[in-house]
Amino acid sequence: MLCQFTVKNFKSIKDEMTFDMQATAISEHEDRVIKDKDEELYLPVSAIYGPNGGGKSNVLEALHILVAKVLRPLYATDDNNNHPYQIKKILIEPFAFGAKEKESPTEFELFFRTKNAEYRYFLNVKKDIVLYERLDRVKLDTGRRSALFERSEKRIELKGVLSRLKISNEFSETLTLLSYLGIMYKKNEVIKDILNWFEYGIEFLNYGNPIQELRMAIANSEDVKSIVLEMIQEMDLDIIDFRIEEMENDRFEVYTKHIVDGYESELNLSNESSGTKKLFGLLPFIADSLIFGTTLVIDELDAKIHPALLRHIIMLFNDMEINRHGAQLIFTSHDLSTMNSEVFRRDEIWFVAKGKRQNSTLYSLVEFKNEKGESVRKDAKFDKQYLEGKYGADPYLRKIIDWGKINA
Known part of the structure; x- marks a missing residue:
């Protein structure tokens, strides 16, 4: 499952932005969370709202780009020429409205879980060149933490259970180390566990393809x-x-x-x-x-489907008797018929909108505080307050409403 994703300097995303699927300690719908074998709690659903042009799709695209950067080299010799990662050219574009950002790398940080372990993966890329890469692991059965590799512009170091693997001296600067290890050591149990998640553990649905x-x-x-x-x-x-x-x-x-x-x-x-x-x-x-x-990631899930169907799909993931294997649904939406406390927990609702400098800001409803420092009540009318612009990301305004603390 997806635990947490952070991105910096990508398209409309200037500053570090974190999207979190870890369940917070709130009282509503406590039965609608995924409990892993180590008792950690994760969300089955998250929805991202905001105005057109605010940057909702860029959050999902950044995650998609990271997965594609890892997987595309693995399919380079695939006989299936219609594979989406072969068709789509990977463009990692920095924030457009800053001279410093144009010369800086795009930074990704990803936490994800398989049945065996939780992994933490870092990747810094400038245009197509990998500047920094790192992979750590925590085994879920023992809680043991270990570093698996670290790569900088000057050196590559394999660690722990990967320390005995060999790397070519002609290693490409545009190829991720994780991709290289997948090509050369695809039968290695740890490498296989990691890349199986990238290939099969997360899926992106784009109606435009x-x-x-x-x-x-x-x-x-x-x-x-x-x-x-x-x-x-x-x-x-x-x-x-x-x-x-x-x-x-x-x-x-x-x-x-x-x-x-x-x-x-x-x-x-x-x-x-x-x-x-x-x-x-x-x-x-x-x-x-x-x-x-x-983990299923869908841009504009509400496009061309009835609101009743949208609610039905969300509730399938929320029902832990149906969702017995820890499936997750992450999507962007404009539909307000489902934005209520019956359908969502507050930590499952996210907002994205652009600030005064054209940079997107991401925050969840559970962490939002108004100008008086007050949190949103769990029994609040989420859709009504959103339409009134009380959460900052006004659906009819392209720029974020300045509450002083958001995007200051």
Whole structure:
């Protein structure tokens, strides 16, 4: 699972910004948290709100860029030319409105957990060149902490269980050490554990990528298909089944089966409404995440889906009897129908907006204090106060409201 992510000097993000999936010590919905084997508590859901152009998508993109920077070299020789990490060129852009920032590296820090350990990964990159990299580990069964490697411009040092591995003298300055170790030592248990999380433990869904959208619609797992059908039927659509027909040249067609007034018929997915098409791009990912306990990251989850469906999806992750494997859902949204204390804990609601210097600021509802130093009550009308601009990130204003303490 994702524990915490920090980024600095990336696009609209000038200063260090931390997005935290650790549950805070608050009293509401205490049954809606993920409890790991060491009793640490994590959030199953987090939503990021804010005005258009405020920087919401940049927070998720920064995380995506970090994962892509690690994974892309591993797929360099992959026969599948449609792999999203091969198609997408990785551009790590610094903050645009500062001479100092343009000459400084972009800094990433990532905490994530597998079944075996918690890892802390640092990466500093200037354009495409890696300036600093570090990886630490805490074993969950013993609590033992250890450094695994550290890389600077002058030296590379493998430590602990990785100390016996060898590195080429011609090691590329644009290649992350983690990627290199994955290429050279993919069978090493520790390296495999780490890279399995990057490859399978976190998934990004972007409605703007048509190739990825098509890939989303394929659900070869019967478990995934079963959950997708259950969700469709709960939405009271007349779709009772669907099938995928493989065509030549890696093409495929999706057909939906309907029964109307006792008459059964099939439709090609291309003939369905845009909303139904979107569901078939979304629901297999939701089902897959819940089954395998992955972290699912979606930009604009509320796009083209009904607010009732949005609430239903959020509550699937919030229900620990359904979400038995520690799945997480992280998304950006403009929908206010779900911004309330019934759906979210205060630490699951985040805001992003731009300050006076065009730099984005990120903060959670649980840590927000107004100009009087007062915190938001757990029974407050979150949506109403947000619309009134009381949380700083006014949905109708591009720049942040200056409360004095925020982005001072």
